[in-house]
Amino acid sequence: MNADGVRSARPIVVIGAGIVGVCCAAYLRRDGHDVLLLDREGPAAGTSQGNAGALSPGSCVPLAMPGVFGKIPGWLMDAEGPLTIRPRYFPRALPWLLRFTLSARPARVAKIADALRALHRPVFDCYEPLVTAAGCADLIRRTGTLAVYRSEKALASSESDWSIRRERGGELRAVSGAELREIEPALAPAYTHGMFIPDHGYTANPQRMVQALAGRFVADGGRLEIGAVRALEGAGESIAVRMEDGRAIDADRVVVAAGAWSGRVLASLGIRLPLETQRGYQVTIADAGVAPRLPVVVSEGKFYATPMEGGLRVAGTVEFAGLEAPPEYRRARRLLEQVRELYPGIRTERHTQWMGHRPCLPDSLPVIGARHGHPRVLLAFGHGHNGMTSGPVTGRLVADLVAGRKPFIDCSAYSPDRF
Numbered sequence: 001m002n003a004d005g006v007r008s009a010r011p012i013v014v015i016g017a018g019i020v021g022v023c024c025a026a027y028l029r030r031d032g033h034d035v036l037l038l039d040r041e042g043p044a045a046g047t048s049q050g051n052a053g054a055l056s057p058g059s060c061v062p063l064a065m066p067g068v069f070g071k072i073p074g075w076l077m078d079a080e081g082p083l084t085i086r087p088r089y090f091p092r093a094l095p096w097l098l099r100f101t102l103s104a105r106p107a108r109v110a111k112i113a114d115a116l117r118a119l120h121r122p123v124f125d126c127y128e129p130l131v132t133a134a135g136c137a138d139l140i141r142r143t144g145t146l147a148v149y150r151s152e153k154a155l156a157s158s159e160s161d162w163s164i165r166r167e168r169g170g171e172l173r174a175v176s177g178a179e180l181r182e183i184e185p186a187l188a189p190a191y192t193h194g195m196f197i198p199d200h201g202y203t204a205n206p207q208r209m210v211q212a213l214a215g216r217f218v219a220d221g222g223r224l225e226i227g228a229v230r231a232l233e234g235a236g237e238s239i240a241v242r243m244e245d246g247r248a249i250d251a252d253r254v255v256v257a258a259g260a261w262s263g264r265v266l267a268s269l270g271i272r273l274p275l276e277t278q279r280g281y282q283v284t285i286a287d288a289g290v291a292p293r294l295p296v297v298v299s300e301g302k303f304y305a306t307p308m309e310g311g312l313r314v315a316g317t318v319e320f321a322g323l324e325a326p327p328e329y330r331r332a333r334r335l336l337e338q339v340r341e342l343y344p345g346i347r348t349e350r351h352t353q354w355m356g357h358r359p360c361l362p363d364s365l366p367v368i369g370a371r372h373g374h375p376r377v378l379l380a381f382g383h384g385h386n387g388m389t390s391g392p393v394t395g396r397l398v399a400d401l402v403a404g405r406k407p408f409i410d411c412s413a414y415s416p417d418r419f
């Protein structure tokens with residue numbers, strides 16, 4: 001239905017009801033468009049379900065940093081390390097990895113960091129109208145985040161990352177000793193140094209938040225259908241969505257927000273982008289017996305421990321193994337061992353485990369906008385490790401692009417035509 005309550009013959013179809021698709025649908029609906037949101041399973045069925053929930057306006061360090069090429073052999077050898085490539089998958093991942101290493105050139109890193117900062121900075125402003133309307137503003141907690149280290153030397157070894165953030169206006173405060181424990185009393189004594197990031201926060205339940213936003217979208221007259229998209233058909237001024245059940249839906253425009261699966265939807269149009277899944281794992285521990293106050297990042301182990309509604313969620317690790325390979329849950333169990341070092345006395349018996357697919361483009365930036373030759377198909381995927389943060393910002397940008405308004409932030413760095 002449009003703003004006058006009229007259902008148009010050709011709605012805007014949003015494919016994918018993860019955080020990105022739901023925010024696109026919500027912002028488009030707020031502009032009065034007739035919007036049909038499609039998901040093969042329902043809201044928050046994909047990666048937006050079980051992530052670490054960190055909302056990080058200052059996060060802007062690209063994944064590919066100078067020297068990354070030399071690290072690849074180690075990733076192949078260490079099946080239990082924080083980053084691993086399954087050897088059998090290596091030939092498939094190789095072209096992506098080569099592009100990844102090319103984006104690690106210093107001049108490129110600076111530009112990517114600028115673009116990430118611009119995309120993440122307005123996260124809370126962009127969530128605010130959506131979560132208020134959906135009645136789930138309580139799920140957003142603006143506690144700050146604490147990165148912890150076992151020595152001053154370890155903290156100093158991350159200085160190049162912190163200075164990338166500082167140069168872009170990120171709020172940071174180095175802390176140690178008593179002050180560190182004042183911020184998070186539950187920490188093990190082995191952690192002696194940290195960086196407090198006061199303007200960061202988290203959502204206490206990403207799944208419930210995405211579902212609440214989708215519920216509000218429907219209450220506001222948006223349409224939500226469960227169904228899998230097989231292909232897109234047409235070009236130029238005409239576009240239709242072909243469903244797995246054979247139906248074709250004529251669309252005014254299509255927003256492809258199917259996360260790590262977006263490439264499959266776009267293949268039918270001949271649009272090929274270097275999208276790779278970086279699989280991540282988490283365990284959520286109920287009755288942990290410790291009650292941390294805020295998300296803690298263990299930089300050396302590259303994992304997050306976030307106090308969630310359902311328990312303490314410990315999330316991290318990167319695994320290159322594609323969309324089909326079954327999860328390797330020994331990686332999740334490794335996270336349990338690590339969190340026992342972070343919070344001594346923690347009880348971990350009651351836990352669930354989960355694996356999700358981070359949709360990653362090699363330059364750490366998403367694609368937001370139309371590809372040359374396909375003006376009616378807007379791409380909104382590739383949000384990588386930060387989609388909970390950049391989802392609402394993307395939603396607002398997509399609504400600006402559809403309305404023909406000047407985007408509220410410059411979105412040229414996210415153009416799909418850069419590939």
Ligand SMILES: Cc1cc2nc3c(=O)[nH]c(=O)nc-3n(C[C@H](O)[C@H](O)[C@H](O)COP(=O)(O)OP(=O)(O)OC[C@H]3O[C@@H](n4cnc5c(N)ncnc54)[C@H](O)[C@@H]3O)c2cc1C
Pocket residue numbers: 015016017018019020021038039040041042043044045046047048049050051052053054055056227228229230257258259260261262265279280281282304315316355356357358359380381382383384385386387388389390
């Ligand atoms: C372990 C882990 C921890 C993370 N921690 C954080 C964090 O702390 N902070 C942060 O900002 N980000 C984090 N992320 C990243 C974040 O979760 C993702 O960037 C984000 O969820 C991606 O959202 P999305 O909407 O693009 O994709 P998804 O949530 O995967 O949604 C895509 C949707 O498309 C649907 N779909 C797919 N194919 C089709 C089809 N053919 N037809 C119809 N529907 C289809 C799927 O069912 C799915 O619901 C983490 C990720 C992982 C794995």
